[in-house]
Amino acid sequence: xxxxxxxxxxxxxxxxxxxxxxEAPASVESALIEEFRRRRANRTGRARMVWGTLxxxxxxxxxxxxxxxxxxxxxxxxxxxxxxxGNDPFERLDHGRLVRVRLPRSSLRAFGLPMNEERAFETxxxxxxxxxxxxxxxxxxxx
Amino acid sequence: MWNHPAxxxxxxxxxxxxxxxxxxxxxxxxxxxxxxxxxxxxxRQGALYRFALRMCGRAGIAEEVVQESFLALIQDGGRWDxxxxxxxxxxxxxARNQVLRCLDRDGRYASEEPEMEPLSGDDVFxxxxxxxxxxxLMQSLLSLPPHYREVAVMCDxxxxxxxxxxxxxxxxxxxxxxxxxxxxxxxxxxxxxRMGCSL
Numbered sequence: 001x002x003x004x005x006x007x008x009x010x011x012x013x014x015x016x017x018x019x020x021x022x023e024a025p026a027s028v029e030s031a032l033i034e035e036f037r038r039r040r041a042n043r044t045g046r047a048r049m050v051w052g053t054l055x056x057x058x059x060x061x062x063x064x065x066x067x068x069x070x071x072x073x074x075x076x077x078x079x080x081x082x083x084x085x086g087n088d089p090f091e092r093l094d095h096g097r098l099v100r101v102r103l104p105r106s107s108l109r110a111f112g113l114p115m116n117e118e119r120a121f122e123t124x125x126x127x128x129x130x131x132x133x134x135x136x137x138x139x140x141x142x143x
Numbered sequence: 144m145w146n147h148p149a150x151x152x153x154x155x156x157x158x159x160x161x162x163x164x165x166x167x168x169x170x171x172x173x174x175x176x177x178x179x180x181x182x183x184x185x186x187r188q189g190a191l192y193r194f195a196l197r198m199c200g201r202a203g204i205a206e207e208v209v210q211e212s213f214l215a216l217i218q219d220g221g222r223w224d225x226x227x228x229x230x231x232x233x234x235x236x237x238a239r240n241q242v243l244r245c246l247d248r249d250g251r252y253a254s255e256e257p258e259m260e261p262l263s264g265d266d267v268f269x270x271x272x273x274x275x276x277x278x279x280l281m282q283s284l285l286s287l288p289p290h291y292r293e294v295a296v297m298c299d300x301x302x303x304x305x306x307x308x309x310x311x312x313x314x315x316x317x318x319x320x321x322x323x324x325x326x327x328x329x330x331x332x333x334x335x336x337r338m339g340c341s342l
Contacts, residue, residue, distance in 0.1 A: 003331040015300035024192045024209040032213050040175045
């Protein structure tokens, strides 16, 4: 047997003489298992927190989507009342009615109000005052 | 030699997992199975401990290496890639890096040459197999540079194949073979010098 082979055989014999006796002490296993449990608990806690946060976010989203209050109506702007020709603007009406109607935009011109000619084919909102006899007494335009 | 027998009286689940492969145990462990971790630890810790002890010669460092290696498994076990080797070799690779870190930290790269009593007779290498001379061999091994020492420990003492050692060390098989050849030659020279004999 040459030197190198002797070394190899001696190393193997040395290893065999140790096998079964050389191991990490039990305290290492205990410490590692403790660490394993700690990390598992942290991971479970983190996972619960993430799912909890997601669930809360989803609940808030659905609550917002389904229970959302209607958007507040835009305040309307109205012109003054214009008396229709043939009517006394100072006539007192005891039982008149106010009716919302849509009129051609071109009717604005009849009361001296500015009008966009390009939108003449559209309609505008208006409120008419009906007297007790059912005739229109006055009108105002609403935007 | 890599298998650690199950301890008597351990929980049933640990006994049931005794036949599971390392890879199955790792997958179960990642899902939080403590018994799988316990079985994997008991199966592999001895080999890692002996490897570290032979590399460092100090039980304290060997314990530290085992602990750090399995902590890495707990923390990064999910990154294990089957295409790059077995779980056992992955663990060896981690342990090897831990050993080198400890050696670097403790400044033990420098060769130690303790005074030894010269042996009588010319059959120096034959005497190495005697128990009283194993310390000479161990000290000579510890004085090898780490990258030669580790291949001698893995291949000659732990009986790993060249391929397994190459996986654990992250180098080609040819490198393992050439380093091992050089390690044996260096070891023979150191033993000869320590014993104060010339052949």
